[in-house]
Amino acid sequence: MDPYSYQWSGTGRVRWDLGVACCFNDIVSQISKCDLEIFKGWMDHENIFSDRILQALEDTIHKATQVFQNPTKSCLVMSGCGTSGRLGFYVSRDINKFLCRQGGLTACCDYLIAGGDIALLRSTEAQEDDPNLGRKVLDQLCAEKEYVLYIGITCGLSAAYVAGQIDHCLQNLDRFYPVLIGFNPLYQARDHQVENWNQTCASVFNRMQEAQSQNKAAILNPVIGPEPITGSSRMKGGTATKVLLDVIFQVSLHTVMGDTNRSSNNSSSRGTVKKLLNxxxxxxxxxxxxxxxxxxxxxxxxxxxxxxxxxxxxxxxxxxxxxxxxxxxxxxxxxxxxxxxxxxxxxxxxxxxxxxxxxxxxxxxxxxxxxxxxxxxxxxxxxxxxxxxxxxxxxxxxxxxxxxxxxxxxxxxxxxxxxxxxxxxxxxxxxxxxxxxxxxxxxxxxxxxxxxxxxxxxxxxxxxxxxxxxxxxxxxxxxxxxxxxxxYHNYMIDLKLSNNKLFYRGISIIVKLLGVSEDKARNAILRSMYRMDDLTTDQTEAQISQHILNASNIPKVLPVTILLLGIKGCTIERALQTLTEYPAIRTAFQTLSKH
The missing domain is CATH 3.40.50.10490 (Glucose-6-phosphate isomerase like protein; domain 1)
Structure with a gap:
């Protein structure tokens, strides 16, 4: 599941419909309130100030300190897909520049992003589905290092690319210390089968718990609640990622730059972490x-x-x-x-x-x-x-x-x-x-x-x-x-279903938005992807990767799906014609509903 499976509920919680925000100030106000849940937490789940999360932060800080103190034989790698990978690149570059400005310190941070450097500028989501590629590039990057602090970032605990890398770390704990950053409880990690792999994200991430109990891994997953736009981790998830990475490096660099008492004083370290978070x-x-x-x-x-x-x-x-x-x-x-x-x-x-x-x-x-x-x-x-x-x-x-x-x-x-x-x-x-x-x-x-x-x-x-x-x-x-x-109703209803994760996310959005079954949502999405009112058996039984490949250049898959399911008797042709006349899905839906 994604971090977007939660529904806004409960008194005193942020509740709104950004799709009909009554003024521009509302958009600013509500996104800001949503961001503050990074620190306030979500419902009764562990938040960023919970003891377990703070302990995982301290453990990661300690390992980062060791890397900074011995940069020749060790390195620190941040990895992710999409926004997570871009932020890993951004922070690694920032820290390396800082290290180079300090006398006696050496740049030792690196990054990986699914799809390679072009993904820093353009979306390449298909690569996110490949855990074997993730493992391969991590192994190549760290081949000459004796010790690696690996930080895998997947906000919804749903990226197979990252899961493949963490699986590699767990099989080589003599060299790797894996850290998982995400914002769901582990029981909501994605458990869908991944093509050409005998594991799931959930099975790998759950194995980390045993390694964490032996002080051989760390899981940083404060639950921060839904994104302001359901399904997009670029906002609150991205901000929370940068906050955690910044704090890890700020405190570890503090130790390396001369505070010798800090490395052995957990209470001092925890106090500093809390100050920074505040x-x-x-x-x-x-x-x-x-x-x-x-x-x-x-x-x-x-x-x-x-x-x-x-x-x-x-x-x-x-x-x-x-x-x-x-x-x-x-x-x-x-x-x-x-x-x-x-x-x-x-x-x-x-x-x-x-x-x-x-x-x-x-x-x-x-x-x-x-x-x-x-x-x-x-x-x-x-x-x-x-x-x-x-x-x-x-x-x-x-x-x-x-x-x-x-x-x-x-x-x-x-x-x-x-x-x-x-x-x-x-x-x-x-x-x-x-x-x-x-x-x-x-x-x-x-x-x-x-x-x-x-x-x-x-x-x-x-x-x-x-x-x-x-x-x-x-x-x-x-x-x-x-x-x-x-x-539309806080859902990003024109996202591209360009990989396995996003295909299932699209189904989830349709289920929640229209209250239909998963099978019905999936069938309508396939009709929209293939632009056919009646699907063939080959189409319905094809692998998800084949659906994605065939529909790579098909626009407005979810808007068409919403009209197909939301308006009785709506056809592909009628949905496309309506969206041409009324590009905003809310207006298109209301227009068709009147006829």
Whole structure:
């Protein structure tokens, strides 16, 4: 099962329908409240402050410390699929840069993502179904290392790619210490059979419990409740992932950089972990509260752009600019949007991106400011929205980005500055249409910072600015797609069913949305995937991988399914015709219901 099987229920819990949010401020407010459940927990399940979770964090911190102290013979690998893999890449790059800036420390973090580096920018979900590939690439990456701290990230405990790697770790515990990060209780781990494998995610993850009892593994799975958009782990799940990874490295680096008492003092370590978690809570609560109106105005502008067949562009530099690319990469698989609808561009292109495979080739994948200038700048219209991410860090000596932003402001596009501190550049901000200043009140956090050395304090501040920027970009792109009709009753009803996990997720969404049986939902989805009112025996009995392959270029699979099941006597032809006239599923459904 996914982390999305829970239903909103109970007094005092967050409850809303984002698909009919009455105003843009509601979208900001409700997503923010949902994010805070990372810290408050969900119902009676273990939360991030539970003793077992804190102990697993401490155990992982201890192992990370050992890697940082002996980087020649050991390494730390973060691995995942989609958003999880992108965040593993992002954090590994961030930590390596920090290590290289410190005297006597060596970069020793690495990453794996299902589909390889192209998956950092484009969705390649089919690779997520391959546990044998996951095992193979992990083995190749770590072949020369004597000790490996492996952190596998799968928010719904549902990625076979990660499960295959953890299975490999469990069979080689003399070399590997596996850590599982996810946000479901283990009994809800995905238990569907995986093609060409004799195990399931659930069987592998449950085996970790025995290894954990012997201090040979750690399971970090605080239950944080449903996502604001059911089925998408890019928001709350992604934010919780980054919080956990940041805290692990902040505390372990604190030990390595000179706090010799910490490695043997669990109570001191746990106290530091709690301080850090509370800082993240305060930032994720405070910024949306103070900047709700500003964020809402940008959501409105971005939504109007997408509804007018325009675009949402992110421009930026360094780590804050990278978050724009990550946010953009998540929109096609989540909302069924076109790759060009939401794009991110980075000063320095792939040389700044820092991925292992380097330049990923053709112009469609070019992420440089030069590419934006060549292919997009001259075509900007009033239907486009352009956001300068981390505008307060852009200086006149950042000539490429600085100059292109001056040209963007001369166009009819809506321009937005997303600043990350109070000291904004008047040259950058002058003449823009909208601004969001994600100013963090550092004075309120000083008491949490005192124990850290100065360089690590700055790293923590950078991490907090990153988490606030990620949250804000998620709100903007999510809100824009809500306004475009890509969300129905909090379900992402235009996701692409591009792998085994998403095929079953699609069935789950239809079952919950329409109250039909799994068999009925599956049959209607197959009718939509094959665009046939009557399926052949070969089609109904084919492997899921064959369904996915045949329907790889079929759009609006779930919207068509909803109309087929929700409207008596609806045919494929009638559903497609209605969706052509009324692209928003809510409007299409209401229109057909009247006839």
């Amino acid at each position: 800082m993240y809570y305060k930032v994720l609560k405070d910024i949306p509260d103070r900047r709700q109106d500003d964020i809402a105005m940008v959501i409105s502008a971005a939504g109007k752009s997408l509804n007018s067949n325009g675009h949402l562009y992110y421009l930026g530099k360094d780590h804050l600019g990278m978050l724009g690319l990550i946010d953009a990469s998540e929109c096609p698989p989540t909302y069924g949007s076109d790759f060009e609808d939401v794009r991110g561009f980075l000063q320095g292109g792939f040389s700044s991106w820092g991925n292992k495979e380097g330049d990923l080739g053709n112009s469609q994948n070019d992420i440089s400011i030069e590419a934006f200038t060549k292919h997009n700048l001259l075509h900007l219209t009033a239907n486009d929205t352009v956001i300068l991410v981390g505008s307060s860090s852009v200086k006149e000596d950042d000539a490429e980005l600085f100059n292109v932003w001056k040209e963007v402001k001369k166009t009819a596009a809506t321009t937005v500055c997303l600043a990350t501190n109070q000291s904004k550049s008047q040259v950058i901000d002058e003449g823009v249409n909208l601004q969001i200043n994600l100013q963090i009140h550092w004075a309120q956090l000083e008491k949490y910072m005192e124990e850290f050395p100065t360089s690590l304090q700055q790293q923590i501040k950078n991490n907090l600015m990153q988490i606030s920027t990620k949250q804000t970009l998620n709100m903007i792109s999510t809100g824009a797609h809500i306004l475009k009709g890509k969300v």
